[in-house]
Amino acid sequence: MKLTRWTYNHLLLQMQTGRARSMSPGKVSHIKNIPDCFLKMIKNQPLCRAGCGKDVRHFEFEFVSSIIEYGVGDVLEVLPGQDPAAVDAFLQCCNLNPESLITVHPIGMESRHRDAEGNDYKVPIKLKTFVELTMDIASASPRRYFFEVMSYFATAEHEKERLQYFASPEGRDDLYQYNQKERRTVLEVLEDFPSVQMPFEWLVQLVPPLKTRAFSISSSPSAHPNQVHLTVNVVSWTTPFKRKRTGLCSTWLAGLDPQDGMGVYIPAWFCKGSLPPPPPSIPLVLVGPGTGCAPFRGFVEERAIQDMSGSAAPIMLFFGCRNQENDFLYKDFWLSHAQNSGPLSIARGGGFYVAFSRDQPQKVYVQHKMREQSQRVWNLLVEGASIYVSGSSTKMPSDVMSALEEIISKEAGVSRETAVLQLRRLEKDGRYHVEAWS
Numbered sequence: 011m012k013l014t015r016w017t018y019n020h021l022l023l024q025m026q027t028g029r030a031r032s033m034s035p036g037k038v039s040h041i042k043n044i045p046d047c048f049l050k051m052i053k054n055q056p057l058c059r060a061g062c063g064k065d066v067r068h069f070e071f072e073f074v075s076s077i078i079e080y081g082v083g084d085v086l087e088v089l090p091g092q093d094p095a096a097v098d099a100f101l102q103c104c105n106l107n108p109e110s111l112i113t114v115h116p117i118g119m120e121s122r123h124r125d126a127e128g129n130d131y132k133v134p135i136k137l138k139t140f141v142e143l144t145m146d147i148a149s150a151s152p153r154r155y156f157f158e159v160m161s162y163f164a165t166a167e168h169e170k171e172r173l174q175y176f177a178s179p180e181g182r183d184d185l186y187q188y189n190q191k192e193r194r195t196v197l198e199v200l201e202d203f204p205s206v207q208m209p210f211e212w213l214v215q216l217v218p219p220l221k222t223r224a225f226s227i228s229s230s231p232s233a234h235p236n237q238v239h240l241t242v243n244v245v246s247w248t249t250p251f252k253r254k255r256t257g258l259c260s261t262w263l264a265g266l267d268p269q270d271g272m273g274v275y276i277p278a279w280f281c282k283g284s285l286p287p288p289p290p291s292i293p294l295v296l297v298g299p300g301t302g303c304a305p306f307r308g309f310v311e312e313r314a315i316q317d318m319s320g321s322a323a324p325i326m327l328f329f330g331c332r333n334q335e336n337d338f339l340y341k342d343f344w345l346s347h348a349q350n351s352g353p354l355s356i357a358r359g360g361g362f363y364v365a366f367s368r369d370q371p372q373k374v375y376v377q378h379k380m381r382e383q384s385q386r387v388w389n390l391l392v393e394g395a396s397i398y399v400s401g402s403s404t405k406m407p408s409d410v411m412s413a414l415e416e417i418i419s420k421e422a423g424v425s426r427e428t429a430v431l432q433l434r435r436l437e438k439d440g441r442y443h444v445e446a447w448s
Contacts, residue, residue: 023048024075027089027143027277030135033114034144035215045089045277049238050074051268057241062336065244066301067264068228073236074275082230082308083285086238087222089143089277090259096148096197097141103200105207108138114214137210143220147196149258150218151189154182156199159212166205173203192249223259226283226400226445228304230311238278241304241339284445285398287312290322293359293395295387297410299330299376302401303339305445309398310344313353324360325353326383326390330376332368359393361386376406377413387414388421396441403446 028044053070080086101108111134141147154177161173175181176188188194196217200206208216229239244264245257266274285305288294290313296306306327316322329344331337348354348362355361363379380387391397399410411433418429436442 023275024277026135026139029133030140030143033135033140034219035114042279046076046078046279047073048075048275049278050273050275051263051266052237054264054266054268057339058337059335062333064332064337065246065264066337066339067242067244067260068340069240069242069263070229070234071238071240071276071278073238077236078280080227080231080238080280081287082227082312083283083287083305084227085224085281085283086227086240087224087279087281088259088263089220089222090262091274091276092142092146092220092258092262093148097138100141100147100197100200101138103197103204104210104213106137106141106210108136110137111135112137112140112210114140145196145214145217146220146258147217149195150221151193152196152199152216152218154185156196156216157185157189159216160199160203160206160208163208163212164203164206166203169203169205173206192251192253193255222279224281226285226301226305228307230308230315232315233311239307241301241307243301285400285443286440288396288398290316290320293323293390293393294325295390295395295397296325296327296400297376297380297398298327298400299365299406300337300401301339302399302406302445303327303329305400306398307340307343310347310353314347317353322353323393323395324355324358324390326361326363326386326395327354328363328365328376328379330365330367330379332366334364334366334369338364338366359390375409377409380410380413381416384417384421387417391418391436394441397436397443399442399444399446401446403448407444407446 024045028042031043049071051069052072053068055068057066057068058064098108100106113134157173158177161170161177164170164173176185189199225240225242227238228241229237231238240263242260242263244260246261247255249255283305288309294309294313296309298304298306310325310327313322313325327344329339331339344354344362346352348356348360351357353360361383363383365374365376365379367373367375397414399407401407414433415426415429418424418432419426422429422432424432433442
């Protein structure tokens with residue numbers, strides 16, 4: 011195969027990412043070091059009304075290296091980019107030469123040349139590139155041992171004493187207030203103790219590793235060849251001392267401009283999620299409040315494609331958000347598939363039901379809508395439907411489970427205990443799936 015300059019550059023970028031991450035001693039992810047592919051953002055669309063206090067984005071990406079086959083219900087892991095200004099500040103703070111060529115390998119493995127994926131430990135990489143791809147310097151908080159090691163390299167006596175106190179049992183509560191509760195970053199800690207000059211050999215071991223972030227894929231590859239879509243909540247919060255914090259990956263993605271001629275190539279890995287793709291003949295009961303609806307957008311797209319070659323089974327979807335006017339994610343998409351004998355249409359035996367939790371004095375959630383449609387849910391279960399639940403892992407999954415217990419007990423005329431056993435049987439038979447995150 012003849013390599014174009016474009017293909018060659020992507021291969022170099024892929025190998026560089028794999029080499030840097032194979033060197034990182036703090037690698038904790040189960041995924042391999044070399045990305046499956048690189049993606050280029052082609053759409054960055056806000057899904058919430060501006061100024062409503064929430065920011066959820068619809069992202070569309072194109073494959074710019076190899077095309078990876080994926081299925082609905084799969085998960086995309088993304089390696090976030092770090093703020094170049096923060097990386098430069100870290101290098102300057104630690105008195106590191108960004109252009110230095112380095113190799114990093116575990117002690118005792120100097121004789122090994124390659125890791126399990128064939129990445130060569132002996133091929134050097136720029137220090138700045140290594141930091142960008144492997145060290146979380148401006149998002150994650152350091153651990154207690156970081157402060158203990160810092161105390162050995164502090165030259166200012168008052169800083170040394172403060173660090174020793176933080177590392178001691180007596181200083182544990184104050185360290186928690188200063189560090190974990192405020193989500194202070196490595197860079198901020200180093201800037202607070204400017205006399206500390208920790209050698210890179212220690213930094214490489216103690217700075218938290220830059221982790222990939224996992225997102226449920228919200229597209230069907232049948233509906234969008236050569237693309238993958240994500241639905242992402244842009245995370246932000248305020249600390250107890252009123253410091254504004256943002257999620258590293260979601261904020262970085264939200265800041266990318268698809269119209270930028272240069273483009274940003276995003277390292278990505280595809281993984282199987284907790285929601286296996288259902289056969290077209292199986293009716294579905296889907297429960298996905300908020301961004302939990304993401305995988306179900308792919309499910310509905312896939313079933314609409316399947317309808318073209320034969321009548322696929324119906325889908326009943328329960329969605330929830332705060333307000334109809336503010337954060338009704340993918341409103342037009344759902345409503346279009348709920349009409350004209352679409353997969354979500356009542357005429358087909360499906361349905362689309364929305365709980366707007368804040369649009370009335372009494373809060374209404376997805377489990378309330380499920381109880382309202384008790385008989386219809388039961389009818390689909392009798393027809394062999396599978397249940398999929400996706401969203402926050404707080405109370406929602408257990409509340410949905412409780413609602414289903416009530417529905418089975420009421421419609422089947424059995425005790426609550428029997429209903430619990432029937433739901434367990436559905437789980438055992440692979441007809442009840444949950445994907446929840448904190």
